[in-house]
Structures are given as C-alpha cells and as structure tokens.
Amino acid sequence: MEGSIAAYIFMLAAFTGYEVISRVPVILHTPLMSGSNFIHGVVLVGAMVALGQAATPLEQGIGFVAVLLGAANAAGGYVVTERMLAMFKNEKKGN
C-alpha cells in the first residue's frame, strides 16, 4: 500500500475513533471497552492471511496460534459484549 495513503487512513481512523467515543455516557463505558475489544478481533483476518501464506512449519505453527488467539478475541469479545448490552434492552429511554 502507498505509504501516504496509509498515513491518511491512520489519521482519519484516529479522528473517527476519538469522535465516536467522546459522546459516550459513563453507563456504557464497560460495554464499549468490551465492544471495541471485539472490533480489534478483526486481527483474526490478518492472522488467517498470514497463516495462509505460511511456507515453513515454524510459520505454520505461529500462524496457527495467531489464528486461534484472534478467533478467541473475536468470539469471546462478541459474547461478553452482547451479554452486557442485552441487559439494557428492556429499559425505558433515558430519564
């Protein structure tokens, strides 16, 4: 990828993350931390590609562990976040 384009993506993504979180009420801090924890679980995709290209047993071994960890991050992150947020579903709106 072109270095300067990557730099723009970095910059825009950083602002997006900052903006999205800055309006979050305290009540959602935990589910949100957990939710963002789930989203970086997309590292699974990177690990899959890395394992897919692995050529030696060492690379395959590391790749296997990386995919396993990434999958656990994504699956576990989703389940705990969903469980926490499910508790808000029957609540009335605001105050």
Added chain:
Amino acid sequence: MEEIRWLISASYFVAAILFIFGLKEMSSPTTARKGIIWAGVGMVLATAVTFLTPGESTLFMPVDNLILMVLAIAIGGSVAWISGKRVAMTDMPQMVAIYNGMGGGAAAGIAAIEFARGHMHGTMMFTLAALGALIGSVSFSGSIVAFAKLQGIMKKAFRLPTQNAVNIVLALLTLGLGIAIVWSGQEASAWLLLAFFLCALVLGVIVTLPIGGADMPVVISLFNAFTGLAVGFEGYVMGNPALIIAGIVVGAAGTLLTQLMAKAMNRPITNILFQPISGEAQAGGAMEGTLKEVSALDAATMMHYASKVIIIPGYGMAVAGAQHKVWEMTELLEEAGVDVRFAIHPVAGRMPGHMNVLLAEAGVPYDKIFDLEEINSDFNQADVALVIGANDVVNPVARSDKSSPIYGMPILNADHAANVIVVKRGQGAGYSGIENALFYKDNCHMLYGSAQKVIAEVIQNVKTMG
C-alpha cells in the same frame, strides 16, 4: 482471480463501515445492542471472504494451511464463546482483559510470521511491524497478568525493590532490540528477533505486576488501546485497510477512554504505570478515632426511617454478587417512602462502568444512577450514605492528606451525609492497602460481612418494619 480480489476488498470495506457504525450505535443505551450485532455481521463477513484469499501462485491458499485455519478458528472460537457465555457478570473485567490480550498476541504473531517470511521491504514497514510486535506482546503478557490478578490466581501486588529502574532498563533494551531489527531489515537474525519478542513479553509482565486495585480498569483500557494500535500497524504491514481502520479506531477510542478514566482519578497514566498505589507508600500514621460496629437491624432501622439514602456500590458488591439483593432492598425502602439513589464513582469496580453494568443486570433503572459530579452536592442532605464494598473512592484522605498516594483523586462525599453505613467483608485496609479515614469518623458505622449476606439480613429486618 480479479473478481475474487475485488469481492474481498469490497467485503473488507463494508466490514469497516459496519465496525464504525456499530461502535457509534454502541454509544447510546437504546441502540447499543444493535450496534454490537452490526459489528458482528461485519466480522463474520470479513472472516468468511478471507477464506477465498488467493495463494501466492495458486487460486486458493494451500489446503494444509486452510485446514489448520479452520481447526484454529474452531478451537479458539468455541472455547472463547463458551467461556464468554458461562462467565458471571461480576467476572467480566478479567474476561475482557484476557480476550484483549489474545488479540494482542495474534497481532504479535502476525509480526513474527512477517519477519520470518522476509517479504517486507522499506524502513516504514519494518518499523511498524516491530512497533506492532512490541505493543501486541506487552498487551498479551500484561493482560494475562491482569487476568490472573482479577481472577484471584495472583493475590498480592508484587513490586521489585527497584521497580522503576527495572521497567526503564527493560523498556530501553526492548526498544534498542527493535531498532536493531529495523536497522538490519532482512538481515535480522533469528536470535535477535527471539530476544526482542521475549523482552517485550517480559516487559508486559513486569509493568503489570505491581498494579492493583483502582488502577486496574485504567490498565485494562490501556491494553485495549494497545492491542488496537498493534492491529492497525500489522494491518499496514499486511496491506489490509480493514485491519488498519478497525485497529486505529479502537486505538484512538481506547486512548480517549483511558484518559477519561485517569482524569477521573486525577492520576496521570504515567503515575499509574510507574507509581502504583500501595500501602507502603503511605506516609500518614495511624488513624484517630475508633471503628463502630452496627448490626443489620440497626442499619435497617436507620435506612427505613430515613427520607434520603444514597447507595455507593464498589468492588465488594461485585465480588459478593450482591447487586440483586441491593435492588430488592432498594425497592423495599422505596415502598416505605425513602428516596434511594445510587452514586457511581468513575473508577468504582475493576472496569469503567463496571457498577452500571451490574446494577443494570439487577434491573435498577438509569434514572436512579448518578455520576460523581451529579450527586456529590446531594450528600449534604442525605440521611444515610450506604457504602457497599467501596473503599478508596470514599476516602476523605484524598481531599486532605498530601502525603497519601490517592491525594487529589475526586471522591464521593459520603462523609457529608448525616450517617454513613459501610458494608465491608472484614477489618483491614482495602485492595490498595490505604487506611480509610471515613471509617473512623463519628457518624460512620461498620457493618461487617459479605455484602450478599449482610444485605439479605437488612432486607429481613426492613420487612418486619412493614
């Protein structure tokens, strides 16, 4: 081939939109649940199309690697899914910590493979790969230590005699090795790489070991941001914009969240990492006054005949899983005409918003739950402040004693209430080891026992008063 590449790129693009949209929806209680589901759809989409990734000279990736991939996803995914389903709400902080650490480990793993393959080129790529590896490894091993501490596997905060010097030397050593790797580029030896990864892992452990108590949520949040950044950096190395966007968005959001929490404690992040709160650091002498014990009956009477009660929950309520009992008691008191509110300190519990989640689980409506700024002036009119398993967040020492490690941290003014009842498991200082001046005040009454058991007794007594 071209069509498949296009499909994959387009799917990653859609997934990135879904992640950001999901995160945005999660910022409001009413749409939060939809938010995580949208993000989940994005994740499934991104994962599914990745299986179609072409191999280097073949239509698909090698079959043996694909088999390993399916196996790893099946094992990692199902173990995490089941443990995530089973874990009690009170144990959420350590689960978030461990899943986060795994993400960091995965990012470090990607870096390791890229170094081993030797296909990287350019200083920028090596730098980001090394940075991602460093941050990911620290997040991985640090999160495991955080998990062990919160899970109770590791009981005591452990501090080396020359902790800060060790931290700095190790951090510099790791950075030096990283720079050496970037410098030598393709020529970096396997031993150099191994030393780099090992140092980064040890650094994560050493930095996290002395941290405990109220600092824990900040550290978990910090590691969350770390993993995000590591994922973003490795995304650049792999040329995958979905990883860059998701990683950096989380990195930025996590950094902001960490700052918000550190600010709420009035402790810069550097202090949290390098000057952890511990009892030994306290210069102040013994407390004046005595501890006055009350029975559950006395406590019930005080609250039943009060007109205004403010409840301050803390980690002790979480440990005892007493949130349902607390809400039951609240409903009884309200029937008796008492105005009951909940005051939540920003760092109560072991995770930001930990108490809000527990109270929501028990069914407490939002409009009874107040933040520190909203409620602190109300304590003057309160008849009873009921402190359930909270300690440092109500310690008036933070206002007055400059030598105290928590000096300057905003606290809930429980001591301004006419009476204070403290539910506590036993005598002795809290997790941080700092003596609490509140407990020795004349208007403070101690109610010893597990929160679950004690509140049940209070409920029994309130019931008899009709």
